[in-house]
Amino acid sequence: MSNLIQLNNNTAQIAENAWVTAQLPASNVEERKQAGKVVLFKLTGEETITDTQIADTVIPASGKVIVPLSVFIARKELLLSRITNGEIGVWLDTHELLADLVSCQPDLNALPIIAVHLERFADGRIFSLSTLLRTRYGFKNELRAIGDVLRDQLFFLKRSGFSSFLLRADRSATEALASLSDFTVPYQGAVDEPRPVFTRYNRPI
Amino acid sequence: MYKYDQIDQQIVNERVAQYRDQTRRYLAGELSEEEFRPLRLQNGLYIQRHAPMFRIAVPYGMLSSKQLHKLADLANKYDKDYGHFSTRQNLQLNWPKLEDVPEMLAELATVEMHAIQTSGNCIRNITTDQFAGIAPDEVIDPRAMAEIMRQWSTFHPEFALLPRKFKIAVSGTKQDRAIVQAHDIGMEFYTDSAGKLAIKVWVGGGLGRTPILGSVIREHLEWQHALTYCEAIIRVYNLHGRRDNAYKARIKILVKALGIEEFKNQVEAEWAHIKDAPNTITEAELERVGKHFEAMPYENITANDAGFDASVASNPAFAAWVKRCVHAHKQTGYRAVTLSLKPHGKAPGDATSAQMHTVADLAAQYSFGELRVSHEQNLILADVKLSDLFAVWEKARTAGLATPNIGLLTDIICCPGGDFCSLANAKSIPIAEAIQMQFDNLDYLHDIGDIELNISGCMNACGHHHVGHIGILGVDKDGSEWYQVSIGGKQGNDASIGAVIGPSFSAEEMPGVVQKLIDVYVKERTPEERFIDTVRRLGVTPFKTYVYAKEVVSA
Ligand code: HEM
Ligand code: SF4
Numbered sequence: 061m062s063n064l065i066q067l068n069n070n071t072a073q074i075a076e077n078a079w080v081t082a083q084l085p086a087s088n089v090e091e092r093k094q095a096g097k098v099v100l101f102k103l104t105g106e107e108t109i110t111d112t113q114i115a116d117t118v119i120p121a122s123g124k125v126i127v128p129l130s131v132f133i134a135r136k137e138l139l140l141s142r143i144t145n146g147e148i149g150v151w152l153d154t155h156e157l158l159a160d161l162v163s164c165q166p167d168l169n170a171l172p173i174i175a176v177h178l179e180r181f182a183d184g185r186i187f188s189l190s191t192l193l194r195t196r197y198g199f200k201n202e203l204r205a206i207g208d209v210l211r212d213q214l215f216f217l218k219r220s221g222f223s224s225f226l227l228r229a230d231r232s233a234t235e236a237l238a239s240l241s242d243f244t245v246p247y248q249g250a251v252d253e254p255r256p257v258f259t260r261y262n263r264p265i
Numbered sequence: 266m267y268k269y270d271q272i273d274q275q276i277v278n279e280r281v282a283q284y285r286d287q288t289r290r291y292l293a294g295e296l297s298e299e300e301f302r303p304l305r306l307q308n309g310l311y312i313q314r315h316a317p318m319f320r321i322a323v324p325y326g327m328l329s330s331k332q333l334h335k336l337a338d339l340a341n342k343y344d345k346d347y348g349h350f351s352t353r354q355n356l357q358l359n360w361p362k363l364e365d366v367p368e369m370l371a372e373l374a375t376v377e378m379h380a381i382q383t384s385g386n387c388i389r390n391i392t393t394d395q396f397a398g399i400a401p402d403e404v405i406d407p408r409a410m411a412e413i414m415r416q417w418s419t420f421h422p423e424f425a426l427l428p429r430k431f432k433i434a435v436s437g438t439k440q441d442r443a444i445v446q447a448h449d450i451g452m453e454f455y456t457d458s459a460g461k462l463a464i465k466v467w468v469g470g471g472l473g474r475t476p477i478l479g480s481v482i483r484e485h486l487e488w489q490h491a492l493t494y495c496e497a498i499i500r501v502y503n504l505h506g507r508r509d510n511a512y513k514a515r516i517k518i519l520v521k522a523l524g525i526e527e528f529k530n531q532v533e534a535e536w537a538h539i540k541d542a543p544n545t546i547t548e549a550e551l552e553r554v555g556k557h558f559e560a561m562p563y564e565n566i567t568a569n570d571a572g573f574d575a576s577v578a579s580n581p582a583f584a585a586w587v588k589r590c591v592h593a594h595k596q597t598g599y600r601a602v603t604l605s606l607k608p609h610g611k612a613p614g615d616a617t618s619a620q621m622h623t624v625a626d627l628a629a630q631y632s633f634g635e636l637r638v639s640h641e642q643n644l645i646l647a648d649v650k651l652s653d654l655f656a657v658w659e660k661a662r663t664a665g666l667a668t669p670n671i672g673l674l675t676d677i678i679c680c681p682g683g684d685f686c687s688l689a690n691a692k693s694i695p696i697a698e699a700i701q702m703q704f705d706n707l708d709y710l711h712d713i714g715d716i717e718l719n720i721s722g723c724m725n726a727c728g729h730h731h732v733g734h735i736g737i738l739g740v741d742k743d744g745s746e747w748y749q750v751s752i753g754g755k756q757g758n759d760a761s762i763g764a765v766i767g768p769s770f771s772a773e774e775m776p777g778v779v780q781k782l783i784d785v786y787v788k789e790r791t792p793e794e795r796f797i798d799t800v801r802r803l804g805v806t807p808f809k810t811y812v813y814a815k816e817v818v819s820a
Binding site: 181188189195213215216218239250251254256259263264265 | 538
């Protein structure tokens with residue numbers, strides 16, 4: 061059974077996963093902590109990707125592949141024809157910068173899919189990243205949550221602009237479907253419904 | 266106060282169903298401890314020393330009689346027949362069972378209550394002045410905006426899992442009573458030179474182990490933009506706040522690291538994109554919500570009441586209570602009343618179910634069926650007629666709710682501490698009780714006058730010890746409990762963080778230490794000076810010298 065939930069016109073269904081996710085090989089360089097440096101807050105305690113890792117990342121020679129942002133930036137020239145063919149997507153970690161993606165690929169909508177990878181389900185940066193991808197950078201294609209994706213966050217992910225969810229391998233996507241409709245009428249505007257409740261309804265006093 | 270419509274009720278009902286299923290999955294082993302944690306926290310459930318602790322939201326401190334009756338019933342049915350009112354205007358129960366919480370939430374939903382986002386790394390209950398709407402010095406009643414912000418922050422998808430908790434306070438008075446400067450975001454409403462409602466926005470305040478007062482990020486924000494401006498602030502924080510170290514994860518650390526100017530630039534750049542987005546508040550919405558907070562149907566009565574004056578003249582105990590527990594009111598002939606939850610020798614902020622029922626009945630009979638919780642952990646009847654005060658006093662006194670100590674030394678703000686809290690270094694409630702017994706003389710207390718004493722059992726500062734005129738902090742030295750004392754802290758417009766006077770003390774020494782601080786004040790004060798004024802004038806040294814010198818002498 062597939063672990064992918066896809067939204068089509070707001071209906072959620074289980075779908076086959078047409079994309080392979082290319083992974084960075086494990087790093088043999090020790091994790092570098094960068095405490096204190098202000099601009100690097102978002103990198104604090106997170107691994108820095110090495111050139112060797114980027115070079116050693118295996119991208120399958122054919123078919124649809126989602127490649128890591130760092131690899132995409134470093135090896136984009138070699139992928140150009142496959143990008144044109146709609147065979148290449150990009151995934152990023154929650155501490156990576158959207159600005160890096162956009163400066164390398166100004167036309168985001170040439171990518172059929174962007175994925176954001178959750179290392180820990182409780183990392184709420186993912187919601188701001190997807191909100192910005194949809195509202196600031198105008199990304200219209202499939203936006204997918206991957207990694208530590210659990211059903212109790214699906215409602216928030218959907219509201220923040222994600223259109224597909226690859227549930228963590230040990231969880232049932234079928235059971236998770238129910239959580240997408242935990243709430244019927246949300247209060248505030250967000251990506252999926254920008255109007256807050258007070259402009260959508262004529263509420264009684 | 267705000268009354269739910271169908272939409273509000275549906276959201277709360279759906280929340281109960283959601284959490285019921287989450288609890289079921291947790292108990293069935295489908296959710297790990299770690300996965301369940303943020304879910305239960307955002308429904309108010311901590312796991313504590315004795316049992317789970319359950320925190321019920323009291324939005325900006327407003328309660329109806331019906332709601333308080335329900336809280337009393339819950340404390341009786343699911344807990345040990347009492348509850349604890351917290352410094353963030355919520356109610357905590359210390360002994361519920363995890364399995365019972367879905368049912369408790371279902372019962373709360375029947376009276377338009379919930380425990381949504383009362384803990385966890387999300388936007389918490391929005392707090393304000395307990396005298397909102399009735400204070401004579403009020404410029405703007407902030408409650409309509411607080412309610413609009415409550416709705417906006419409820420399940421805000423982008424801010425569902427922030428680096429750390431996020432607290433917002435709003436205030437609409439000249440004299441700040443909501444400690445806006447000690448919050449992640451503080452909003453001070455005022456009328457601008459064009460006569461329009463505007464907001465002064467503070468950011469990055471907070472107590473905890475790194476006490477910092479907020480900085481002004483915007484002097485003037487038009488009220489319509491309150492939500493989008495908060496979104497810009499919280500988005501910058503959500504993306505850039507530290508997530509690797511819980512002690513450095515509050516927004517204050519980010520603001521301090523970037524500097525307020527740089528932080529402001531980032532926020533303003535973000536806001537430029539979302540200003541005027543659909544979450545901009547409309548006139549119609551402010552008006553709709555504002556209708557829920559219109560003035561009570563007051564009677565047209567005179568400023569004086571002969572019966573009241575006679576009682577004050579003839580009954581010193583009543584007069585003492587009026588002096589400390591009765592407060593001025595916008596409306597002629599009305600007063601606000603503080604019911605003290607600080608009787609000497611009892612845990613500050615605790616109320617039994619019976620007391621809650623009594624207060625609910627008093628509110629129904631004398632104060633339009635509403636009441637408030639103050640961040641000083643007392644209960645307030647906001648709209649009592651002068652002629653009813655004596656009757657209220659008699660009933661409150663019978664129920665142990667009329668200790669005339671509001672604003673005095675024994676009106677202690679105190680966290681649950683080592684008796685209940687697993688993070689504690691030391692107990693705090695027994696210290697409060699011992700100090701209350703040391704000063705168990707009302708005449709003396711009145712002579713000492715206005716003073717605030719705050720106690721926290723550890724540097725998380727739930728008892729706000731940094732802003733206490735006297736602050737007491739539990740510290741751990743080689744596994745035993747000690748207390749560090751600071752003086753000169755203050756909340757309000759001229760807020761300050763207290764200075765530590767020196768090495769810490771044992772529990773037994775504490776009442777004596779406070780006594781010595783008071784002795785220095787009584788000796789040194791000028792006639793019009795409060796304790797805090799004397800400390801500010803003289804500095805820490807004379808207090809320090811006396812407190813520590815004595816030990817040498819007696820040794
Ligand atoms: C009994 C269990 C409790 C636990 C485990 C607990 C835990 C904490 C922790 C860890 C912090 C520091 C957070 C930080 O600085 O980032 C904190 C802060 C705070 N707590 Fe508690 N708390 C408890 C009870 C209470 C109670 C009963 C109250 C109210 C009387 C309270 C009011 C506060 C307040 C006002 C702060 C804010 C300090 C600030 O803004 O920095 N807490 N709590
Ligand atoms: S200050 Fe410390 S001891 Fe007191 S309640 Fe907060 S975390 Fe617990």
